[in-house]
Amino acid sequence: MQPGSAIQWHWLAGVGLMLHAWEGEPFVLVFQPLSGDTHLLDHLSAEVLRLLGPGAQTAEHLWERLLAQTGLTAEEFSLDRLHALLVQLEQLDLIERVSA
């Protein structure tokens, strides 16, 4: 996937992901009701999922929102890293890409 492409991302169609975490813990649980799989994610990955939601958006838009939400700088978390993370979440069947 090329940065700046017209590809958008969203949660897997028709799937309401469920997230659960406990205060002070480094992990977030994510339940994918379609597959029945439960995943253990770090907080940043979970935040990406939360911000993404069921509505489609581009990686660039998501990246801007993520930096604003978390206070991370572009140096600390680059767009390329977000792209890599999105591909990983896609491989877990948590999100999917669509052409705009």
Add this chain to the structure above:
Amino acid sequence: MIVSECSPKLLRRQLRRSGVCIRTGPVICRIQSPLPEMVQVLSDYYGLFPLLADARFADIQVQLLPGWGLRRWIRPQVVCRSEDQIPFFPQPRRLAPALLEWGLNWAVTNLAHWYLMVHGAVLERSGKALVLSAKAESGKSTLAAALMLRGWRLFSDEIVLIRLSDAQLVPLARPICLKGASIQLIRQQDRLGLVGPTLPDLVRGGIALVRPTSESVCRMLEPAPVGWVLFPEFTPRTATQWTPLPKALAFIRLADNSFNYSLLGAAGFQTLAALLDQAHGCYKFRYSNLDEAVGWLERLAHHSVAADVSASPPSVG
């Protein structure tokens, strides 16, 4: 009426015909068997349980039948049948009491899907439940028996029943099944005469059933919220060690040890999360000395209940 109030003659007749219906916690079990020794088995291990004389409906049914063909007479065997299935290999007839327990466990785990079920033992003290979740041979039944003999209320030694509506733990209060060296260990501490005779078994080094205490049976309709979740591991020649475990990791372990987490889907996820929301703490727990382990658990319960502190379990020693 409880089982011990029923005459042996009537029990035997019921066992041979429509079956004896016993309530174990929320589950009504129908037990059928033509084996005459099952009358004594029921009296010994289920004497305090409510007998439902006119129950038309049972949640689970288990039949214990004599072996087929020559196995009726030569090295006689017993066969367990439930829901038109034979879930276990036939066993030597002397193991009928243990096979009844295995059959009931099998039936509950295959049918009681209105609960989230996890492999493990549960005991309660001061209104909070301790979950001991582990695979076989981890020493959870030994720990469960030792704690029960110290006054903890037994919920179960094999199946953690978690109510879907509020994640409360629900008792079954059925006998504990001990194997091998743990039998003698528990028998030494048994001042109440709860440990039954050792059933010779070369494969498992002997089997003995431990009757639940009368308090466990009398209060078997009282659920409790979880207090602590432990993942015990018996490791010979090691000091007692505990390691706090993040709830998210405890969740994954409990889901792995569950009988029906996948089957329940989102309800399973929500219930397990709600259970851990209530927990004071989760621990990996390694032990070899039973007295030391029990002492640690008693201090953990006392400390948490008295101070309602979740993050600082007591030191060992």
